[in-house]
């Protein structure tokens with residue numbers, strides 16, 4: 001995923017000796033000696049870094065009706081005078097939960113050694129809105145029954161990176177965000193999610209969930225759910241009966257091999273679907289015909305064929321599959337001049353392509369900025385380079401070294417007002433607007 005790309009700086013520069021000129025719609029599009037830092041845009045796409053939240057920032061504004069009470073901070077913790085409703089107890093090797101004064105609303109207990117949550121732990125802390133207990137040693141049997149449900153104002157609960165084996169139950173009905181990634185959850189009570197009417201974000205990545213967990217339609221009851229993360233679990237099929245409010249679905253790194261024909265019909269709001277590192281092989285041709293889909297990642301699967309590309313899709317990742325050829329008229333059967341497809345970016349490396357997609361693709365997808373072909377595999381397993389490794393449309397960027405190409409624009413590109421193409425930036429913007 002995006003954003004924290006600054007970490008890895010193993011710069012791979014692709015110098016492609018390709019200089020081809022395409023002329024379409026009076027637009028000159030060229031490939032030149034590209035010096036492009038692919039690691040920023042692509043590396044973390046393949047070895048996706050786990051980040052529970054999609055890139056939008058939810059600014060939770062907590063009211064603070066308790067200014068006057070700054071006393072009572074637990075000895076082990078720190079209560080900043082300028083944030084009197086917060087108590088910081090993180091990184092303190094704590095084994096138990098300290099006393100929490102009644103006025104505290106945000107409680108930070110991450111990176112400790114807490115195993116248990118007992119009745120007494122939170123005896124007076126009835127105003128808590130956010131509890132961060134991530135990176136502890138919580139065990140399911142050591143959480144007293146009902147203790148979490150008592151926080152009738154709780155909005156955010158971070159329980160990721162613990163040793164939970166069971167989905168915590170019962171939970172407060174006020175909850176909006178629940179983070180449970182990196183546990184060992186393999187059991188979920190069938191009524192575990194009943195009443196979570198305000199939950200919008202549920203992260204269950206890196207657990208031990210099997211298909212059987214979804215038998216009882218448990219997720220369909222979370223009627224406001226917008227984001228569901230089930231990456232790195234043990235799923236073999238698509239989770240059924242998801243709530244129709246869903247906008248972001250993450251299923252990377254499971255063992256899903258097929259998608260039922262009408263699966264997405266019940267998910268009309270879907271904006272982003274991440275399914276890389278699965279076993280997808282044959283999928284229905286128009287399975288992704290979803291009018292709101294903006295991002296689709298089906299890289300690292302076993303797909304042999306491309307599929308219909310919906311009109312609003314912007315970013316498509318199909319690298320590391322078994323695709324031998326892409327018929328442009330199939331992925332884009334019709335062009336309607338007033339309703340252009342929005343695709344800007346395709347990643348296609350590590351397939352079995354023998355030639356670039358026919359240039360018809362630029363008529364159908366006039367917003368395309370780049371197509372990354374990278375290396376392809378031949379049928380005997382060797383890698384081959386297509387003549388075009390990177391297709392990149394000329395852009396009017398800040399670097400003056402492209403100056404001599406500026407007149408490539410002279411005929412006036414119809415829709416050529418897009419900013420410099422940076423997938424991160426683009427996507428983040430987009431998602432901020434959506435939320």
Ligand SMILES: *[C@@H]1O[C@H](CO)[C@@H](O)[C@H](O)[C@H]1NC(C)=O
Nearest residue numbers: 099100101102120122123124
């Ligand atoms: C809880 O509140 C009661 C009454 O205000 C007080 O006597 C007691 O010490 C508090 N307990 C803890 C654990 O803070």
Ligand SMILES: *[C@@H]1O[C@H](CO)[C@@H](O)[C@H](O)[C@H]1NC(C)=O
Nearest residue numbers: 108110132134135158160161
């Ligand atoms: C809670 O802890 C996690 C570490 O697991 C951290 O990433 C997150 O930012 C914390 N949340 C807040 C609001 O501090």
Ligand SMILES: *[C@@H]1O[C@H](CO)[C@@H](O)[C@H](O)[C@H]1NC(C)=O
Nearest residue numbers: 152172173174175195197198
């Ligand atoms: C759900 O959210 C709405 C709007 O913020 C709020 O009025 C309602 O009380 C919440 N429901 C629960 C069960 O907390």
Ligand SMILES: *[C@@H]1O[C@H](CO)[C@@H](O)[C@H](O)[C@H]1NC(C)=O
Nearest residue numbers: 047048231232233234253254
């Ligand atoms: C994929 O999931 C498995 C557990 O199912 C996990 O051990 C592995 O680290 C995950 N791979 C990645 C790249 O996250």
Ligand SMILES: *[C@@H]1O[C@H](CO)[C@@H](O)[C@H](O)[C@H]1NC(C)=O
Nearest residue numbers: 285286287289290291308333
């Ligand atoms: C995609 O869906 C629209 C309606 O949502 C329909 O009109 C169109 O024919 C579909 N296209 C394909 C290729 O299935």
Ligand SMILES: *[C@@H]1O[C@H](CO)[C@@H](O)[C@H](O)[C@H]1NC(C)=O
Nearest residue numbers: 325326327328329330331333
């Ligand atoms: C591409 O697909 C179209 C429509 O399905 C078909 O008519 C055409 O023959 C195909 N072209 C190639 C080269 O396979």
